[in-house]
Amino acid sequence: MKFPPFYDALQQIKTYSKSRVILLSPQGNVLTQQKAVEYAQNFSHLVILCGNYEGVDARVLDYVDEEISIGDYVLTGGEIAATVFIDVIARLVPDVIKKESYLNDSHQNGLLKYPQYTKPQTYQNKSVPDILLSGHHENITQWREKESLRNTFLKRPDLLEKTTLNEKQHQLLEEIKKETKNQKINKKD
Known part of the structure:
Protein backbone atom coordinates (compact mmCIF):
# COMPACT_ATOMS: atom_id res chain seq x y z
CA MET A 1 0.00 0.00 0.00
CA LYS A 2 1.32 3.44 -0.92
CA PHE A 3 2.51 5.93 1.66
CA PRO A 4 0.69 9.18 0.61
CA PRO A 5 -2.90 8.00 1.32
CA PHE A 6 -1.86 6.66 4.73
CA TYR A 7 0.00 9.86 5.56
CA ASP A 8 -2.93 12.11 4.59
CA ALA A 9 -5.40 10.05 6.61
CA LEU A 10 -3.13 9.84 9.65
CA GLN A 11 -2.66 13.62 9.76
CA GLN A 12 -6.42 14.01 10.20
CA ILE A 13 -6.74 11.18 12.71
CA LYS A 14 -3.97 12.39 15.01
CA THR A 15 -6.15 15.37 15.94
CA TYR A 16 -8.48 13.06 17.92
CA SER A 17 -7.78 12.74 21.62
CA LYS A 18 -7.38 9.28 23.13
CA SER A 19 -6.64 7.79 19.73
CA ARG A 20 -4.31 4.93 18.88
CA VAL A 21 -3.08 4.04 15.40
CA ILE A 22 -2.55 0.32 14.96
CA LEU A 23 -0.98 -1.37 11.97
CA LEU A 24 -2.05 -4.99 11.58
CA SER A 25 1.00 -6.97 10.58
CA PRO A 26 2.33 -10.52 11.03
CA GLN A 27 5.43 -8.80 12.46
CA GLY A 28 3.55 -7.18 15.35
CA ASN A 29 2.97 -8.27 18.92
CA VAL A 30 0.23 -10.89 19.11
CA LEU A 31 -3.18 -9.56 20.16
CA THR A 32 -4.29 -10.97 23.51
CA GLN A 33 -7.51 -10.65 25.46
CA GLN A 34 -5.67 -8.51 28.02
CA LYS A 35 -4.48 -6.17 25.27
CA ALA A 36 -8.01 -6.00 23.86
CA VAL A 37 -9.35 -4.95 27.27
CA GLU A 38 -6.70 -2.19 27.44
CA TYR A 39 -7.74 -0.87 24.03
CA ALA A 40 -11.45 -0.92 24.88
CA GLN A 41 -10.91 0.86 28.21
CA ASN A 42 -8.26 3.42 27.27
CA PHE A 43 -8.95 4.61 23.74
CA SER A 44 -12.04 6.22 22.26
CA HIS A 45 -10.59 6.15 18.73
CA LEU A 46 -8.77 3.10 17.39
CA VAL A 47 -7.45 3.50 13.88
CA ILE A 48 -6.72 0.21 12.20
CA LEU A 49 -4.39 0.12 9.22
CA CYS A 50 -4.07 -3.05 7.21
CA GLY A 51 -2.09 -3.81 4.13
CA ASN A 52 -2.72 -6.16 1.28
CA TYR A 53 -0.40 -8.75 -0.27
CA GLU A 54 3.04 -7.35 0.55
CA GLY A 55 1.95 -5.05 3.36
CA VAL A 56 2.40 -1.30 3.60
CA ASP A 57 5.14 1.17 2.70
CA ALA A 58 7.72 1.09 5.52
CA ARG A 59 7.46 4.87 5.95
CA VAL A 60 3.99 4.35 7.43
CA LEU A 61 5.62 2.79 10.51
CA ASP A 62 6.83 6.22 11.62
CA TYR A 63 3.20 7.26 12.10
CA VAL A 64 1.71 4.24 13.86
CA ASP A 65 1.62 3.71 17.61
CA GLU A 66 1.81 -0.05 17.50
CA GLU A 67 2.02 -3.06 15.21
CA ILE A 68 -0.34 -5.90 16.14
CA SER A 69 -0.69 -9.42 14.77
CA ILE A 70 -3.74 -11.63 15.25
CA GLY A 71 -1.55 -14.75 15.20
CA ASP A 72 1.61 -16.34 13.97
CA TYR A 73 0.52 -16.91 10.38
CA VAL A 74 0.08 -14.85 7.21
CA LEU A 75 -3.20 -13.96 5.46
CA THR A 76 -3.71 -12.85 1.86
CA GLY A 77 -4.75 -9.42 3.09
CA GLY A 78 -5.24 -7.45 6.26
CA GLU A 79 -9.01 -7.10 5.90
CA ILE A 80 -9.72 -10.39 7.67
CA ALA A 81 -7.32 -9.48 10.47
CA ALA A 82 -9.04 -6.10 10.78
CA THR A 83 -12.43 -7.80 11.08
CA VAL A 84 -11.12 -10.07 13.83
CA PHE A 85 -9.53 -7.12 15.62
CA ILE A 86 -12.75 -5.08 15.45
CA ASP A 87 -14.85 -7.96 16.79
CA VAL A 88 -12.47 -8.64 19.69
CA ILE A 89 -12.53 -4.98 20.76
CA ALA A 90 -16.17 -4.18 20.01
CA ARG A 91 -17.55 -6.88 22.31
CA LEU A 92 -15.69 -5.21 25.20
CA VAL A 93 -17.19 -1.76 24.59
CA PRO A 94 -19.92 -1.04 27.16
CA ASP A 95 -23.44 -1.94 26.00
CA VAL A 96 -22.33 -3.81 22.87
CA ILE A 97 -22.95 -7.07 24.74
CA LYS A 98 -23.83 -7.63 28.39
CA LYS A 99 -20.75 -7.54 30.63
CA GLU A 100 -21.74 -10.89 32.17
CA SER A 101 -21.51 -12.40 28.70
CA TYR A 102 -17.78 -11.88 28.43
CA LEU A 103 -16.54 -11.90 32.04
CA ASN A 104 -16.30 -15.71 32.06
CA ASP A 105 -15.14 -16.11 28.46
CA SER A 106 -11.97 -18.00 27.68
CA HIS A 107 -8.89 -15.84 28.23
CA GLN A 108 -10.83 -13.11 30.05
CA ASN A 109 -9.38 -14.18 33.40
CA GLY A 110 -6.35 -15.99 32.00
CA LEU A 111 -8.12 -19.35 31.85
CA LEU A 112 -10.19 -21.23 29.31
CA LYS A 113 -13.94 -21.34 29.81
CA TYR A 114 -15.72 -24.28 31.41
CA PRO A 115 -17.60 -26.76 29.15
CA GLN A 116 -20.96 -25.64 27.76
CA TYR A 117 -24.05 -27.86 27.45
CA THR A 118 -27.39 -27.50 25.66
CA LYS A 119 -30.62 -29.50 25.36
CA PRO A 120 -31.47 -32.33 25.22
CA GLN A 121 -30.33 -33.49 28.65
CA THR A 122 -29.19 -36.85 27.23
CA TYR A 123 -28.32 -37.70 23.65
CA GLN A 124 -26.48 -40.75 22.30
CA ASN A 125 -25.85 -41.85 25.92
CA LYS A 126 -24.03 -38.56 26.59
CA SER A 127 -25.56 -36.56 29.44
CA VAL A 128 -25.30 -33.09 30.85
CA PRO A 129 -23.52 -33.32 34.25
CA ASP A 130 -26.07 -33.73 37.05
CA ILE A 131 -24.63 -30.82 39.01
CA LEU A 132 -25.68 -28.41 36.24
CA LEU A 133 -29.26 -29.63 36.53
CA SER A 134 -29.33 -29.44 40.34
CA GLY A 135 -30.35 -25.79 40.59
CA HIS A 136 -27.76 -25.34 43.37
CA HIS A 137 -26.04 -22.17 42.15
CA GLU A 138 -23.06 -22.31 44.52
CA ASN A 139 -22.23 -25.88 43.47
CA ILE A 140 -22.62 -24.94 39.81
CA THR A 141 -20.26 -21.98 40.29
CA ARG A 156 -3.52 -24.83 27.27
CA PRO A 157 -1.21 -25.40 30.26
CA ASP A 158 0.94 -22.50 29.03
CA LEU A 159 -1.81 -20.13 30.20
CA LEU A 160 -1.43 -21.35 33.79
CA GLU A 161 2.17 -20.13 33.79
CA LYS A 162 0.99 -16.60 32.94
CA THR A 163 -1.96 -16.48 35.36
CA THR A 164 -1.97 -15.75 39.07
CA LEU A 165 -4.15 -18.32 40.80
CA ASN A 166 -5.66 -17.82 44.23
CA GLU A 167 -5.24 -20.41 47.01
CA LYS A 168 -8.54 -22.14 46.21
CA GLN A 169 -7.61 -22.40 42.53
CA HIS A 170 -4.23 -23.90 43.46
CA GLN A 171 -6.01 -26.54 45.55
CA LEU A 172 -8.44 -27.30 42.73
CA LEU A 173 -5.56 -27.57 40.27
CA GLU A 174 -3.81 -30.10 42.52
CA GLU A 175 -7.05 -32.13 42.65
CA ILE A 176 -7.28 -32.02 38.87
CA LYS A 177 -3.67 -33.18 38.50
CA LYS A 178 -4.35 -36.15 40.81
CA GLU A 179 -7.57 -37.00 38.99
CA THR A 180 -5.82 -36.80 35.62
CA LYS A 181 -2.98 -39.00 36.84
CA ASN A 182 -5.46 -41.57 38.20
CA GLN A 183 -7.39 -41.54 34.90
CA LYS A 184 -4.18 -42.25 32.99
CA ILE A 185 -3.35 -45.12 35.34
CA ASN A 186 -6.86 -46.57 34.98
CA LYS A 187 -6.66 -46.38 31.17
CA LYS A 188 -3.47 -48.45 31.23
CA ASP A 189 -5.24 -51.22 33.19
Whole structure:
Protein backbone atom coordinates (compact mmCIF):
# COMPACT_ATOMS: atom_id res chain seq x y z
CA MET A 1 0.00 0.00 0.00
CA LYS A 2 1.32 3.44 -0.92
CA PHE A 3 2.51 5.93 1.66
CA PRO A 4 0.69 9.18 0.61
CA PRO A 5 -2.90 8.00 1.32
CA PHE A 6 -1.86 6.66 4.73
CA TYR A 7 0.00 9.86 5.56
CA ASP A 8 -2.93 12.11 4.59
CA ALA A 9 -5.40 10.05 6.61
CA LEU A 10 -3.13 9.84 9.65
CA GLN A 11 -2.66 13.62 9.76
CA GLN A 12 -6.42 14.01 10.20
CA ILE A 13 -6.74 11.18 12.71
CA LYS A 14 -3.97 12.39 15.01
CA THR A 15 -6.15 15.37 15.94
CA TYR A 16 -8.48 13.06 17.92
CA SER A 17 -7.78 12.74 21.62
CA LYS A 18 -7.38 9.28 23.13
CA SER A 19 -6.64 7.79 19.73
CA ARG A 20 -4.31 4.93 18.88
CA VAL A 21 -3.08 4.04 15.40
CA ILE A 22 -2.55 0.32 14.96
CA LEU A 23 -0.98 -1.37 11.97
CA LEU A 24 -2.05 -4.99 11.58
CA SER A 25 1.00 -6.97 10.58
CA PRO A 26 2.33 -10.52 11.03
CA GLN A 27 5.43 -8.80 12.46
CA GLY A 28 3.55 -7.18 15.35
CA ASN A 29 2.97 -8.27 18.92
CA VAL A 30 0.23 -10.89 19.11
CA LEU A 31 -3.18 -9.56 20.16
CA THR A 32 -4.29 -10.97 23.51
CA GLN A 33 -7.51 -10.65 25.46
CA GLN A 34 -5.67 -8.51 28.02
CA LYS A 35 -4.48 -6.17 25.27
CA ALA A 36 -8.01 -6.00 23.86
CA VAL A 37 -9.35 -4.95 27.27
CA GLU A 38 -6.70 -2.19 27.44
CA TYR A 39 -7.74 -0.87 24.03
CA ALA A 40 -11.45 -0.92 24.88
CA GLN A 41 -10.91 0.86 28.21
CA ASN A 42 -8.26 3.42 27.27
CA PHE A 43 -8.95 4.61 23.74
CA SER A 44 -12.04 6.22 22.26
CA HIS A 45 -10.59 6.15 18.73
CA LEU A 46 -8.77 3.10 17.39
CA VAL A 47 -7.45 3.50 13.88
CA ILE A 48 -6.72 0.21 12.20
CA LEU A 49 -4.39 0.12 9.22
CA CYS A 50 -4.07 -3.05 7.21
CA GLY A 51 -2.09 -3.81 4.13
CA ASN A 52 -2.72 -6.16 1.28
CA TYR A 53 -0.40 -8.75 -0.27
CA GLU A 54 3.04 -7.35 0.55
CA GLY A 55 1.95 -5.05 3.36
CA VAL A 56 2.40 -1.30 3.60
CA ASP A 57 5.14 1.17 2.70
CA ALA A 58 7.72 1.09 5.52
CA ARG A 59 7.46 4.87 5.95
CA VAL A 60 3.99 4.35 7.43
CA LEU A 61 5.62 2.79 10.51
CA ASP A 62 6.83 6.22 11.62
CA TYR A 63 3.20 7.26 12.10
CA VAL A 64 1.71 4.24 13.86
CA ASP A 65 1.62 3.71 17.61
CA GLU A 66 1.81 -0.05 17.50
CA GLU A 67 2.02 -3.06 15.21
CA ILE A 68 -0.34 -5.90 16.14
CA SER A 69 -0.69 -9.42 14.77
CA ILE A 70 -3.74 -11.63 15.25
CA GLY A 71 -1.55 -14.75 15.20
CA ASP A 72 1.61 -16.34 13.97
CA TYR A 73 0.52 -16.91 10.38
CA VAL A 74 0.08 -14.85 7.21
CA LEU A 75 -3.20 -13.96 5.46
CA THR A 76 -3.71 -12.85 1.86
CA GLY A 77 -4.75 -9.42 3.09
CA GLY A 78 -5.24 -7.45 6.26
CA GLU A 79 -9.01 -7.10 5.90
CA ILE A 80 -9.72 -10.39 7.67
CA ALA A 81 -7.32 -9.48 10.47
CA ALA A 82 -9.04 -6.10 10.78
CA THR A 83 -12.43 -7.80 11.08
CA VAL A 84 -11.12 -10.07 13.83
CA PHE A 85 -9.53 -7.12 15.62
CA ILE A 86 -12.75 -5.08 15.45
CA ASP A 87 -14.85 -7.96 16.79
CA VAL A 88 -12.47 -8.64 19.69
CA ILE A 89 -12.53 -4.98 20.76
CA ALA A 90 -16.17 -4.18 20.01
CA ARG A 91 -17.55 -6.88 22.31
CA LEU A 92 -15.69 -5.21 25.20
CA VAL A 93 -17.19 -1.76 24.59
CA PRO A 94 -19.92 -1.04 27.16
CA ASP A 95 -23.44 -1.94 26.00
CA VAL A 96 -22.33 -3.81 22.87
CA ILE A 97 -22.95 -7.07 24.74
CA LYS A 98 -23.83 -7.63 28.39
CA LYS A 99 -20.75 -7.54 30.63
CA GLU A 100 -21.74 -10.89 32.17
CA SER A 101 -21.51 -12.40 28.70
CA TYR A 102 -17.78 -11.88 28.43
CA LEU A 103 -16.54 -11.90 32.04
CA ASN A 104 -16.30 -15.71 32.06
CA ASP A 105 -15.14 -16.11 28.46
CA SER A 106 -11.97 -18.00 27.68
CA HIS A 107 -8.89 -15.84 28.23
CA GLN A 108 -10.83 -13.11 30.05
CA ASN A 109 -9.38 -14.18 33.40
CA GLY A 110 -6.35 -15.99 32.00
CA LEU A 111 -8.12 -19.35 31.85
CA LEU A 112 -10.19 -21.23 29.31
CA LYS A 113 -13.94 -21.34 29.81
CA TYR A 114 -15.72 -24.28 31.41
CA PRO A 115 -17.60 -26.76 29.15
CA GLN A 116 -20.96 -25.64 27.76
CA TYR A 117 -24.05 -27.86 27.45
CA THR A 118 -27.39 -27.50 25.66
CA LYS A 119 -30.62 -29.50 25.36
CA PRO A 120 -31.47 -32.33 25.22
CA GLN A 121 -30.33 -33.49 28.65
CA THR A 122 -29.19 -36.85 27.23
CA TYR A 123 -28.32 -37.70 23.65
CA GLN A 124 -26.48 -40.75 22.30
CA ASN A 125 -25.85 -41.85 25.92
CA LYS A 126 -24.03 -38.56 26.59
CA SER A 127 -25.56 -36.56 29.44
CA VAL A 128 -25.30 -33.09 30.85
CA PRO A 129 -23.52 -33.32 34.25
CA ASP A 130 -26.07 -33.73 37.05
CA ILE A 131 -24.63 -30.82 39.01
CA LEU A 132 -25.68 -28.41 36.24
CA LEU A 133 -29.26 -29.63 36.53
CA SER A 134 -29.33 -29.44 40.34
CA GLY A 135 -30.35 -25.79 40.59
CA HIS A 136 -27.76 -25.34 43.37
CA HIS A 137 -26.04 -22.17 42.15
CA GLU A 138 -23.06 -22.31 44.52
CA ASN A 139 -22.23 -25.88 43.47
CA ILE A 140 -22.62 -24.94 39.81
CA THR A 141 -20.26 -21.98 40.29
CA GLN A 142 -17.68 -24.25 41.96
CA TRP A 143 -18.03 -26.84 39.18
CA ARG A 144 -17.51 -24.16 36.54
CA GLU A 145 -14.40 -22.86 38.28
CA LYS A 146 -12.89 -26.33 38.53
CA GLU A 147 -13.77 -27.26 34.96
CA SER A 148 -12.31 -23.98 33.71
CA LEU A 149 -9.06 -24.92 35.42
CA ARG A 150 -9.29 -28.48 34.07
CA ASN A 151 -9.82 -27.25 30.49
CA THR A 152 -6.86 -24.91 30.82
CA PHE A 153 -4.62 -27.58 32.38
CA LEU A 154 -5.45 -30.15 29.71
CA LYS A 155 -5.65 -27.92 26.62
CA ARG A 156 -3.52 -24.83 27.27
CA PRO A 157 -1.21 -25.40 30.26
CA ASP A 158 0.94 -22.50 29.03
CA LEU A 159 -1.81 -20.13 30.20
CA LEU A 160 -1.43 -21.35 33.79
CA GLU A 161 2.17 -20.13 33.79
CA LYS A 162 0.99 -16.60 32.94
CA THR A 163 -1.96 -16.48 35.36
CA THR A 164 -1.97 -15.75 39.07
CA LEU A 165 -4.15 -18.32 40.80
CA ASN A 166 -5.66 -17.82 44.23
CA GLU A 167 -5.24 -20.41 47.01
CA LYS A 168 -8.54 -22.14 46.21
CA GLN A 169 -7.61 -22.40 42.53
CA HIS A 170 -4.23 -23.90 43.46
CA GLN A 171 -6.01 -26.54 45.55
CA LEU A 172 -8.44 -27.30 42.73
CA LEU A 173 -5.56 -27.57 40.27
CA GLU A 174 -3.81 -30.10 42.52
CA GLU A 175 -7.05 -32.13 42.65
CA ILE A 176 -7.28 -32.02 38.87
CA LYS A 177 -3.67 -33.18 38.50
CA LYS A 178 -4.35 -36.15 40.81
CA GLU A 179 -7.57 -37.00 38.99
CA THR A 180 -5.82 -36.80 35.62
CA LYS A 181 -2.98 -39.00 36.84
CA ASN A 182 -5.46 -41.57 38.20
CA GLN A 183 -7.39 -41.54 34.90
CA LYS A 184 -4.18 -42.25 32.99
CA ILE A 185 -3.35 -45.12 35.34
CA ASN A 186 -6.86 -46.57 34.98
CA LYS A 187 -6.66 -46.38 31.17
CA LYS A 188 -3.47 -48.45 31.23
CA ASP A 189 -5.24 -51.22 33.19
